[in-house]
Amino acid sequence: MSGPILVINPNSSEEVTQGLRDALSGMMFPGDPEIECVTIKESPLGIMSQRDVDEAGLRTGALIESRPDASAYVLACYSQPGLDLARSLTAAPVYGIQDAGVLSALAVADLFGVIAVAEISIPRHLRNLRRLGVEGRLAGEVALDGTISVAQSGHGEESYSALVKAGAKLRQMGAGAIVLGCAGMSGHRLRLERQLGVRVIDPTQAAVAMALGGLLSQKP
Template sequence: MSADRPAPSPGPILVVNPNSSQSVTDGLSRALERFRVPGGPAIECLTIAEGPPGIITQRHVEEAGLRLADLAERRPDASAFVIACYSDPGIDLVRSVTAAPVYGIQEAGVLSALARADRIGVIAVAATSIPRHLRYLRRMGVESRLAGELALDGLSVAESGHGEAAFAQLADRGERLKALGAGAVVLGCAGMAAQRARLEKRLGLPVVDPTQAAVAMALGGILAAAA
């Protein structure tokens, strides 16, 4: 490439919400606004409309993985993919069908929290998701650094991201995790993004929104490659 010819613009980072809640996707987009930097890649937040309202069961996870892989094959223009579901559905499958880097928000959120604290806590949206999350931590080899994971009670994915009732539960779970020895807290659902800053101020601990963590990794990789 000629020295005086500008480098081509990188393709977009695709942040994909595999559930059908457009309000969750809209919340993700708002939480990622500061990552849309001049000269950086576009950040597109997409909803898989065929998905369930929330990725809760193992069947939801398996079906979401197939839909995500289909989307990745349709978007060869993407510089990176972010799977915006805390179960990281289909991450190995999606990595097998695209040359672009693929980031799961559980993996990224946990690694980001571990960079800031020796032991971490996680707040899940539903108790039924916790065993699946723990299996993933064992796969990552970091389960021994988990102080605990606690779930919200009776809230949907969309409801977890706004309102005083949801925040009260988040604050309660965060304080309990802090008492268990957590030095940082990971929000274990993409829908909680809008509550991050307020919860961090309340707890006095780092609170990691995993989608922001994954996009930060994707953006850093793209900018480093262009340097």
């Protein structure tokens, strides 16, 4: 298994894909496995509606079939489009970033919180937490106030302030670790972690770490 870890941005924003590369740059080493971030050009610029999710899922499946060389796949969207489909198409491990982020939070804290970009996605997240079976450990999920886009959520003082406010609220609700509920917020992760004083988990980094662990460990 010498193929790359394929990190799939299911929207068509090259800016977001570049943000993923930046977030993962600390994990890229001269040796194997490569971490390759790809954009799905046919998608809209953002995955917002359920239709966006479902359409992106099929495109993700097609992409995975066109890249059988990969050693592992990471679905770098918190809605995890095409997770079940991907797993039906490949024997390689497939990580959804919501699952990976939340499970990583549970490895360091009793209760976790989630910061969502928008209120509308919270019920979707909750359904997935029930499916994952860990809803009992959710301290709460709080959305940014709605004027901030996915693309903006990882840059600039306005979004940082909103993240701090949401994070502080989650701490009050008992969260011992906070999961960033969107692939785009990673730019603020470290600063936010230091300010809040609890682990802040970027879910794409968490998923790639899990994938790396499975592959790196296979060296003889």
